[in-house]
Amino acid sequence: MSLPEVRVIERRRNELLKRVEYLLEVANQSGTPSRAELRKLLSTVLDAKEDNLVLVKVLTPAGRNWTRVIARVYDSREQLMRIEPKYLLIREGFLERPKKG
Secondary structure (H helix, E strand, C coil), X not given: CCCCCEEEEEEEEECCCCEEEEXXXXXXXXXXXXXXXXXXXXXXXXXXXXXXXXXXEEXXXXXXXXXXXXXXXXXXXXXXXXXXCHHHHHHCCCXXXXXXX
């Protein structure tokens, strides 16, 4: 199976936060891809470790066959854990979801 087409719309290096910020478009082959599938695909395409990659926003407009993704690739996992908000770390699987009660 071939990889979906990934278009880099914007790439910006943020030296202060030690990361590269991306705005991407990913062609959907069969429905909207899951976050896990997107992380695996983007780590391959962007030549980045999955542990250093966080998906900030994933948006597929209704009726479109592409997904727009805002992603950040950090120089290290430690930097990612220190800077990203807790809800994103939980959603991306870096932290456990707190137990209720």
